[in-house]
Amino acid sequence: MNDWLAHLTAAGGRQVDERLWQFPQDDSPLGATPSCLSPLSHLGILECDGPDAARFLQGQTSANVEHANGEFAPLTTFCTPKGRMIANSELLKVGAERYWLLLDISLVAPLATQLGKYAPFYKVTLNPRDDLALIGVFGTMPSLPDEAQLPAPSDIDWHMSQQDDTVLVRHPGAGSRLLMILPQARAVSIWNQMQPNAIAVGNASWQRADIDAGVAWLTATHSDSLLPQMINWEALGGISFRKGCYTGQEIVARAHFRGQVKKRLQIAALEGGTAVEIGSEIRNAEGKRVGEVFQATPAGDAAVCDLLVVLNTSESEESRLVVGDRKLTLRELPYPLERLDPESVVAA
Template sequence: MHDWITAPGGRQEAEDRIAFDTPAPARQALDGTVVAPLVHLGVLDVIGPDAEQFLQGQTSAQVGLADGDFAPLTVFCTPKGRMLANAQLLRVAEEHFRLLMHRGLVPSLAEHLNKFAAFYKADLRVRDDLALIGLIGREAPALAEVRLDLAPPTVWHQRGDADIQLLGHPGPRPRLLICLATKRASALWARLAEQATPVGNAVWCLQDIQAGLAWLTPAHRDALLPQMINWEALGGISFKKGCYTGQEVVARAHFRGQVKRRLVRAQLEGGELPPLGSPVETADGKALGEVLAAELDAYDQAEILAVLSTKEDLGPLSVAGQRFKQLKLPYPIERLDPESLAART
């Protein structure tokens, strides 16, 4: 499945995990520029004359804002407002939208949306023929511009055409995501690796954690409200659009302030990575939250994203026997309208 990256030295450790023998990969991203295969992400396309109208009724994004420049975050919910998947939405051509999300949720979201697509002139296509490559580091924008001949986009914006897309993502270092046909990925990877150090996708996932950006996985499907992963603070919810599935519950939680758990960023005092869903516990063993993502940082300490109770005095906390130290998020917990993000270039 990942021959384009295992051939040049990548080692497949799991279906959604590729590693290289590069020493201290997370530190490489601090000091230089790295390139990573984003095999944990997948693609679902929505194509047809009614694609925009269909998506408008299903997702939290104002779909018309996805104009080939702005590529907003979005989320798909159940009628009870629980998330089925969160994604980045981009327009790659007329009547052609693309959703990037965790690869484990692509089949289930496609199955869910197909129930409604039958009433529209819109087709859903799981794109196993596409590759996703990440660039991280100070020189990443310049490298992308030289190798792709595309001006680097700002965060949550895009450049390119129907054949290749370049997307700006947030993080402590400049980050760019490239989407292109798998048959072209080997050649591009080789050109990028001439000037960027190959690392596994764990480094990209660590940068997501440090950006306070949680991608839903099958472990938490149909379990959380969007606000529990701070999605409205990242511009992932439009409160100015009309109805979509789950909209009433999502809006009520926002306007009545009924969110009792929130996404937090933390470091664990130890190098053991907790499994997804591991409880965040008080000193007496009471679970007040759970882990959504975990990776080792440049100093071999576990950094995590967890959904945690919003009660102010929680006392000492731990995960898998490791002390839990909450870290500051890189954004305020307040509503950020995607309409304002779309205006930024």
């Protein structure tokens, strides 16, 4: 166990598995928007570095790499030639020739392998950054370390700032949410600086905020099974329809312009606080399978389970839906289901 993980354990944390940390405060009501810190062990960083890094990524990703300018960190996805997502991520420019891909930890190695098929033709190296710590800072903002500058502008999500070896990225949510990325060697001291004014919570709290924001991060379970539009990625600005070709671009564009997407991501609540497995079937009143569970996280009061689901577009909030014998209730998305061009976000 390294110093960072040992410190989290000493602070009362318990590592349930590779992805999940829990803290004693998780079982108690947090009150009104407290300051919270959370180790985001379910996320990881794949680094692409070298003189050809921008050109290499431009041919593989749905984002226009030029939009990743050190201030805006666009959402993106990597697809198969058939348009199915291998992984989705956020693209951060952290150096003149260096980019970080923020994605689910289970897809860091698979994406490195996939991109590694093309890397020999470019002057790039692909490195999983296992030496980095990712910390979620959310709720009422605690005092940040002096070297951590807030991303600007403060009212736009997916913006980033960098000071030396510390990167902050603003993520959407009902309250402020910042994702901090820094070397594990410094994470202990930074955590201790913020801890006196914040509550340590497990990363399920951060994942619930992703659900509330309607933001879906693929895991290895989902890889190569969904079109980007099925998780509303174009509604979040994760697809540039104005850039040049990339792997899977033709299929993704055709699905958009011909309106061929028959499934969409929705937010839902499931009766009972026990999480259900990813891929669990959703059935309607006639017993027909109409979708599946994408992500499940027990709600803070444990009375319901918060879900992201991929559901047939023919179903509505009036539909009677179940997972097993548990009632499923759809919730409203916090964004419109329409194309958001990242070009307009960059220009804002």
